[in-house]
Structures are given as structure tokens and as C-alpha cells.
Amino acid sequence: MSDCLYTDFAGISFKNPVVLASGTCGFGREYSEIFDIERLGGIASKGLTLNARGGNEGIRVWETASGLMNSVGLENPGVREFIRRELDWVNGLDLVNIVNLGGHSMEDYIEGAELLNDVKLDILELNISCPNVKAGGMNFGVKTEVARDVVRRIRRVCRHRLVVKLSPNAEDIVSLARACEEEGADGISLVNTFLAMAIDIQKRKPVFENTYAGLSGPAIKPVALRMVHQAAKAVSIPVMGMGGIVSWQDAIEFIMAGATVVQIGTGSFIKPSIALDVIDGTRAFLDSKGIGNISEIRGSV
Amino acid sequence: MPRVCSKIFSNEQVSGDFYLMKAECPNDARMGQFYMIRAWETYPVLSRPVSVFDTDGKTVSFLYKVVGKGTEIFAGLKAGGEITLEGPLGNTFPDLSGKIAMVGGGVGIAPFYLTARELKARHPESRIDLYLGFSDQALLVDDYRKAADNVIVDVGGFITDSIDPALYEHIFTCGPEIMMRVLYEKCRRAGAGDRLYVSMENRMACGVGACFVCSCKTSKGNKKVCKDGPVFPGKEVFGL
Numbered sequence: 001m002s003d004c005l006y007t008d009f010a011g012i013s014f015k016n017p018v019v020l021a022s023g024t025c026g027f028g029r030e031y032s033e034i035f036d037i038e039r040l041g042g043i044a045s046k047g048l049t050l051n052a053r054g055g056n057e058g059i060r061v062w063e064t065a066s067g068l069m070n071s072v073g074l075e076n077p078g079v080r081e082f083i084r085r086e087l088d089w090v091n092g093l094d095l096v097n098i099v100n101l102g103g104h105s106m107e108d109y110i111e112g113a114e115l116l117n118d119v120k121l122d123i124l125e126l127n128i129s130c131p132n133v134k135a136g137g138m139n140f141g142v143k144t145e146v147a148r149d150v151v152r153r154i155r156r157v158c159r160h161r162l163v164v165k166l167s168p169n170a171e172d173i174v175s176l177a178r179a180c181e182e183e184g185a186d187g188i189s190l191v192n193t194f195l196a197m198a199i200d201i202q203k204r205k206p207v208f209e210n211t212y213a214g215l216s217g218p219a220i221k222p223v224a225l226r227m228v229h230q231a232a233k234a235v236s237i238p239v240m241g242m243g244g245i246v247s248w249q250d251a252i253e254f255i256m257a258g259a260t261v262v263q264i265g266t267g268s269f270i271k272p273s274i275a276l277d278v279i280d281g282t283r284a285f286l287d288s289k290g291i292g293n294i295s296e297i298r299g300s301v
Numbered sequence: 302m303p304r305v306c307s308k309i310f311s312n313e314q315v316s317g318d319f320y321l322m323k324a325e326c327p328n329d330a331r332m333g334q335f336y337m338i339r340a341w342e343t344y345p346v347l348s349r350p351v352s353v354f355d356t357d358g359k360t361v362s363f364l365y366k367v368v369g370k371g372t373e374i375f376a377g378l379k380a381g382g383e384i385t386l387e388g389p390l391g392n393t394f395p396d397l398s399g400k401i402a403m404v405g406g407g408v409g410i411a412p413f414y415l416t417a418r419e420l421k422a423r424h425p426e427s428r429i430d431l432y433l434g435f436s437d438q439a440l441l442v443d444d445y446r447k448a449a450d451n452v453i454v455d456v457g458g459f460i461t462d463s464i465d466p467a468l469y470e471h472i473f474t475c476g477p478e479i480m481m482r483v484l485y486e487k488c489r490r491a492g493a494g495d496r497l498y499v500s501m502e503n504r505m506a507c508g509v510g511a512c513f514v515c516s517c518k519t520s521k522g523n524k525k526v527c528k529d530g531p532v533f534p535g536k537e538v539f540g541l
Binding site: 023024025026030031033034046054055059060061062063065066067068070072075076217218246266268269270271272273 | 304339342343344345346347348370387504505506507509510511512513514515516518522523528
């Protein structure tokens with residue numbers, strides 16, 4: 001391929017390295033009615049769990065300076081319904097189909113991954129930022145050794161390309177990234193949302209029913225970029241970088257920090273087709289610099 | 302669903318925190334639908350869902366209340382300025398005829414101007430009574446009188462006290478959730494629970510059904526207010 005945006009990620013061909021992030025684009029249908037989503041490199045599905053979930057009660061979204069907190073709580077139809085209702089449609093699109101899987105117990109993760117083994121998809125993105133209900137709600141992705149155990153056991157059953165999505169709330173993002181590589185992940189993606197909080201001062205209560213929520217958007221970009229840089233330097237598997245990308249300049253920063261693919265999440269709420277602007281702007285930048293392929297600037301900083 | 306940068310024709314304070322904005326925007330918006338609106342770049346991050354007050358096909362107008370940062374920015378916009386409109390989005394009030402009541406509370410009166418006009422145009426024989434409830438000051442009552450057969454106004458009390466659901470074949474409502482819930486209970490007790498349609502409001506992020514932020518519990522499972530709604534049978538939402 002001679003296209004300057006063509007990207008290989010763990011043996012998967014992306015026509016460009018721009019992907020819509022899990023949880024912000026459903027399963028792609030809604031945005032497909034608004035813009036040509038086949039111009040995207042890929043989409044990451046809404047986070048699935050083994051069984052359907054109704055999601056969290058109360059307020060689910062709250063704005064903060066240049067950012068957004070959410071507490072949707074993984075509302076989703078469950079793996080089986082996804083396979084029945086959505087998967088064929090996504091597979092029919094000319095883009096990389098990334099299916100995001102979460103879990104609230106080890107058993108759920110494994111059963112979910114086993115069900116997905118039998119169907120066609122390009123990449124399984126493993127969300128380890130879920131609370132483990134059997135361990136007091138502690139997030140699987142905080143302690144390296146807990147996360148390592150999840151990755152090891154999923155790797156044992158998963159026959160797809162496996163990308164582990166890291167939580168920025170990890171105690172040590174570098175050791176977590178290394179653990180994923182050691183356990184056989186094909187790649188990592190980071191960062192998920194930052195644990196955050198807002199208080200309703202009139203009611204003297206947290207805004208969110210769960211007290212804490214996940215912060216995303218431009219507010220987290222510099223921290224996310226730093227974490228992508230650190231993780232990418234520490235591993236030799238490819239990295240999907242994300243966190244507050246809303247422009248082609250942001251995307252190029254993540255590529256220069258070492259990301260092979262970038263994901264756009266909150267940015268789509270600013271403008272549904274913002275990812276297309278990122279693609280066009282990135283291509284124009286590479287052309288203007290006479291760069292033959294985006295890999296030439298990857299990890300250059 | 303087009304996204305257009307629109308020129309503002311007018312943007313005037315109606316009363317207190319309420320404003321009426323009219324923008325140039327070729328559209329086929331229908332009763333009960335809304336637009337995601339923004340007049341800024343990346344901050345605030347989210348666009349604001351605002352229901353359609355009126356349309357003539359070439360322009361669209363919005364009645365909004367200043368409640369936070371986004372609507373504060375809207376209030377400061379001048380004629381000749383620009384806003385970005387995405388829409389029209391969501392479903393519509395059902396196309397029904399007969400004796401119809403529309404019950405709006407506060408800024409929840411907004412969708413009923415177009416809804417009354419549209420239903421009157423489709424079914425001239427229908428009778429439409431508008432019930433408008435305000436906490437401190439009535440607004441646009443003369444305009445609403447032109448759109449409906451009868452307008453009942455309540456200021457400072459409970460508009461739900463003014464209506465006898467048994468008199469109507471269909472009842473539409475939009476406003477504070479507590480008001481709509483009280484109205485549903487009143488309808489149910491009058492044996493008219495099935496006749497009520499509610500327009501739900503919720504915080505939204507994408508506005509098109511992709512992000513699961515505006516989910517609403519219904520008797521048919523979770524529904525997306527932006528895509529499956531905003532209009533639902535009252536019984537599905539409040540009859541749980």
C-alpha cells in the first residue's frame with residue numbers, strides 16, 4: 001500500500017490509523033447515518049459484557065472544564081445479542097471491526113471471550129477497567145498482578161487478536177503495559193477514563209450515584225499523551241493511543257509519542273464526523289512534510 | 302441528519318431567563334423534535350439539546366431557558382451571528398385528532414407551539430386545549446392563543462390541578478418530571494393513563510443514539526431519549 005496513512009497493527013491492515021473509541025459510537029449504526037464511516041480506519045464497539053446490563057442510575061454525564069465525566073455503567077445488550085443483532089452488519093463494513101469486552105468477574109470475561117471466539121471480528125479489545133464484584137468492586141486494571149491474571153486467562157482462551165485497554169488509574173502504567181506484553185497481548189490501548197468526581201453543592205451530594213465517574217476529553221490529553229509515551233517506550237507490541245484527541249494535531253502528537261493507531265471518543269460529541277477531519281488533516285500534514293508513510297514519524301519523540 | 306452552520310435572524314429575551322431564537326435553516330422538523338445546538342468550538346464539550354418551538358421550513362426557532370453555561374452563551378448571541386445546528390432529531394408527537402390537551406410546564410411549553418399548529422393544520426376539526434404552567438411569569442400566551450382553541454394558564458400553582466383528563470381523547474405533556482408524573486397519576490386514576498404521551502428530557506452527549514447517556518427506564522426496557530424518544534407513551538415511562 002502506498003497510502004501515507006496505511007497502517008499495520010499487529011498484522012491487521014488499517015487504511016488509516018483513526019478509530020472511534022468504545023462507548024462513544026454505539027455499534028456504528030447511528031453515525032453511519034450521519035457520515036461515511038467507511039472512511040474510518042476502524043470502530044471499537046460499545047463495551048460488551050457477557051449478559052445485558054441496564055447501566056447506572058442517576059445522572060450519567062457531567063461537563064467539566066474542557067472535559068466530560070460519564071457514568072453510563074456499561075449499558076449494553078450482552079455478547080449474545082450483539083452477535084445476533086449487530087455483528088454481521090459491522091463485519092459488512094470496510095473498516096477494522098474492534099469488539100470491546102468487559103467483565104465483572106473472571107468467569108464472565110472468560111465466557112464472553114469464548115462466545116466471541118466462534119464469530120468473525122478483527123480485534124478483541126479487553127476492557128480491564130471494570131470493578132471486580134467478587135473483590136469488593138476493585139477495578140481489575142489498577143494492580144498489575146490482578147490485571148496480569150485477567151490477560152493471562154483471556155489469552156489462553158481467546159483466538160482473536162487481543163488488545164488490552166489500560167486504565168490510567170493503574171498503579172503503574174509501565175509495569176501494566178509490560179505485563180500485557182509478557183502475557184501475550186497483541187497490543188495495548190490507552191487510556192481509558194480517569195476516575196473523577198463532581199459535587200452538587202446545593203444538595204451537598206456527589207453528582208453521580210456511584211460517587212466517582214470517568215473523565216475524558218481535552219482535559220486529560222496531556223496526561224494521556226504522557227502515559228502513551230511511557231507505555232510505548234516500554235513495550236514492543238503496538239499501541240493504540242487515546243485521550244482527548246479532537247484535532248489532527250492531537251492525533252499526530254499521539255503518533256509521535258509512539259501510538260500506531262489513535263482512537264477518538266469524546267471528540268465525536270463535539271462533531272460527529274470529527275474523526276474524518278482528523279484523517280484529512282493528518283494526511284495533509286504528512287503530504288506537506290513529504291512523509292511517505294505515517295510510520296516514519298511514529299515514536300519519533 | 303444534517304449539521305449546518307446557521308445564521309441567527311433574531312435572539313430575544315422573552316421574559317426573565319427565557320429567550321426565543323430564530324435561525325435560518327432549511328428543515329423538515331416536526332412537532333416534538335429537537336436539535337443539538339452549539340455556538341462554540343470545543344468548550345463546553347457538548348452541544349445542547351433544544352426542542353423546536355416553530356418552523357416554516359426555511360427557518361427554525363427555539364424557546365430556551367438559561368440554566369447553565371451553554372444556554373448563557375446562547376443568550377448572548379446577536380442577530381447576524383452563527384450557530385451550529387444538528388437535526389432535526391428524535392421522534393415526534395403522534396399524529397392524532399379529536400379532543401386533545403397539551404400540558405406544558407416552564408420551558409416544557411416549547412414543543413407545543415408547533416405541535417398545536419401542526420395538528421390543527423392536519424386536523425382542523427380537532428379541538429386543542431393548551432395548559433401552560435409557569436413558576437413566576439407567564440410568557441408567549443398571546444402567541445399560543447393563536448395556535449390552539451383554548452389556552453389555560455397557571456402561574457405559581459400546579460397546572461396539573463387545572464385539567465380534567467376525562468375530558469380528552471389524547472393528552473400530551475412536557476415539563477418537569479414531577480409534573481409529568483403527577484399528571485400521569487391523575488390520568489391513570491381517571492382511567493386515561495393510556496391517553497397520555499410524555500416528552501422526556503435528559504442530559505445528552507451524542508444526541509443520535511450512540512452513547513447511552515440519556516437512557517430512560519421504560520416498561521419495554523431502557524430507551525434512548527434522543528433516538529427512541531423524546532416522546533413516549535406516558536404509561537411506558539411512569540406506569541412502571
